[in-house]
Amino acid sequence: MTSPSTGPRSGEADGAPRGERFYQGLLDEETRPVPASLRATSAAPPHDAAIPPARYFDPETHRLEVERVWSRVWQMACREEQIPEVGDSVVYDIADTSLIVVRTAPGEIRAFHNSCLHRGTQLRNRSGHVTRLRCPYHGFTWNLDGSLREIPCAWDFPQIDPATFRLPEARVGAWGGFVFVNTDPQAGPLEEYLENMPSHFAQWPLEDRYLTGHVVREMPCNWKVALEAFIEAYHTMTVHPQLLRTAADTLTEYDVYGAHVSRMITAVGISSEHLDRELDDVEIVKAMLGSPEADITLEPGSTARQVLADRVRASLHRRTGRDYSHITDAEALDGIEYFLFPNFMPWGGYLTAFAYRFRPNGNDPDSCVIDIMVLEPVPESGPRPPAAKTRYIGPDESWTDAPELGVFGRVFNQDGARFERVQRGLRASVRTSGTLARYQESRIRHFHATLETYLAQTD
Numbered sequence: 001m002t003s004p005s006t007g008p009r010s011g012e013a014d015g016a017p018r019g020e021r022f023y024q025g026l027l028d029e030e031t032r033p034v035p036a037s038l039r040a041t042s043a044a045p046p047h048d049a050a051i052p053p054a055r056y057f058d059p060e061t062h063r064l065e066v067e068r069v070w071s072r073v074w075q076m077a078c079r080e081e082q083i084p085e086v087g088d089s090v091v092y093d094i095a096d097t098s099l100i101v102v103r104t105a106p107g108e109i110r111a112f113h114n115s116c117l118h119r120g121t122q123l124r125n126r127s128g129h130v131t132r133l134r135c136p137y138h139g140f141t142w143n144l145d146g147s148l149r150e151i152p153c154a155w156d157f158p159q160i161d162p163a164t165f166r167l168p169e170a171r172v173g174a175w176g177g178f179v180f181v182n183t184d185p186q187a188g189p190l191e192e193y194l195e196n197m198p199s200h201f202a203q204w205p206l207e208d209r210y211l212t213g214h215v216v217r218e219m220p221c222n223w224k225v226a227l228e229a230f231i232e233a234y235h236t237m238t239v240h241p242q243l244l245r246t247a248a249d250t251l252t253e254y255d256v257y258g259a260h261v262s263r264m265i266t267a268v269g270i271s272s273e274h275l276d277r278e279l280d281d282v283e284i285v286k287a288m289l290g291s292p293e294a295d296i297t298l299e300p301g302s303t304a305r306q307v308l309a310d311r312v313r314a315s316l317h318r319r320t321g322r323d324y325s326h327i328t329d330a331e332a333l334d335g336i337e338y339f340l341f342p343n344f345m346p347w348g349g350y351l352t353a354f355a356y357r358f359r360p361n362g363n364d365p366d367s368c369v370i371d372i373m374v375l376e377p378v379p380e381s382g383p384r385p386p387a388a389k390t391r392y393i394g395p396d397e398s399w400t401d402a403p404e405l406g407v408f409g410r411v412f413n414q415d416g417a418r419f420e421r422v423q424r425g426l427r428a429s430v431r432t433s434g435t436l437a438r439y440q441e442s443r444i445r446h447f448h449a450t451l452e453t454y455l456a457q458t459d
């Protein structure tokens with residue numbers, strides 16, 4: 001009998017973890033050149049560190065996260081195409097910080113602290129087009145570039161120097177069509193912060209995509225509880241059983257890089273090892289297409305992955321006019337999900353074209369806000385399509401009320417149905433730490449190691 005910690009089912013039987021061995025073996029079967037990034041394996045060293053439950057509900061932890069994480073990190077504020085015209089703005093809130101992210105010139109975006117310099121009133125309480133920033137209380141007004149435009153009864157404010165009475169700004173950076181902000185004037189540049197993300201995404205340029213969906217919802221759990229459900233595939237067999245026919249869940253590859261970036265890749269078009277029996281290729285194709293009754297035959301020698309990847313290439317070409325004949329089956333099909341500390345997850349590849357963001361909801365450690373963005377490649381010719389409007393889903397609604405999420409609405413409902421129970425269970429815990437799988441939850445451990453580094457920084 002094989003012991004649980006050794007042998008072929010162990011994570012470390014011959015050096016590389018089994019998910020990595022499996023996935024890299026799958027890449028060996030590709031008939032097209034495999035991008036170097038897919039070969040850039042970087043398994044975390046085996047470790048047993050676990051997370052104290054209090055980290056998910058303790059108000060002091062939240063306070064420290066605000067002071068030492070949210071006030072120092074680069075964070076994704078919006079897509080560039082959400083503010084295409086000069087004067088278009090998005091309000092980005094994180095805990096008590098609120099920023100008005102505005103396009104101030106065709107090639108310039110600024111982020112102003114959303115607080116009037118008179119008596120503090122919030123200048124904007126929603127996204128939208130502005131020609132100036134006018135406070136709704138006494139009418140102090142600033143130009144789009146942050147310079148002062150008008151003070152009613154200026155004679156009564158002789159102490160104000162109009163030349164320096166500008167709206168304070170946060171730093172702004174851009175990558176992949178996303179706008180990033182950082183409220184720390186001492187922070188290093190975004191380019192450094194992104195570590196290897198730009199080079200890994202070179203073959204999946206996210207700046208050549210546009211927002212076809214943006215769905216926002218509050219959920220009754222700490223932001224880290226929600227986030228962690230999206231950086232492991234271990235829960236698939238329990239939470240998303242319908243995916244087992246078409247996804248190699250527990251054979252996922254997990255990689256951790258630097259301090260800020262990690263990745264997982266789940267092969268699609270392959271059935272899970274947790275099904276009662278292995279599916280044949282025709283059954284996998286039918287399951288993937290959602291048509292069990294369809295009359296499908298495969299060419300001799302072709303696999304479900306090849307057939308499905310060809311369909312994705314053809315569909316992408318139809319939708320965009322671009323040529324996708326060079327992309328590997330892996331890029332066409334697989335779930336290639338990256339994580340950028342502390343809360344941003346863009347997907348590489350083409351079938352799962354999402355980007356996620358997880359934030360605390362104000363200062364409530366038991367509540368968070370999830371953003372799900374859907375990113376479609378921009379057509380090769382013609383004008384750049386406009387960004388989809390943001391859809392807010394209420395507490396009594398369902399992710400499936402957002403048709404732009406397609407079949408994933410059900411998947412998000414399945415995840416979300418657990419969140420409140422996780423949060424309550426963490427509060428009910430009598431232990432000082434949880435337990436983490438060594439490999440499949442290595443990204444969670446990596447995330448917390450970086451979080452701990454930030455929380456420990458006092459200067």
Ligand code: FES
Nearest residue numbers: 116118119135138
């Ligand atoms: S608080 Fe803004 S003008 Fe008075």
Ligand SMILES: [Fe+2]
Nearest residue numbers: 229239240415
């Ligand atoms: Fe999930």
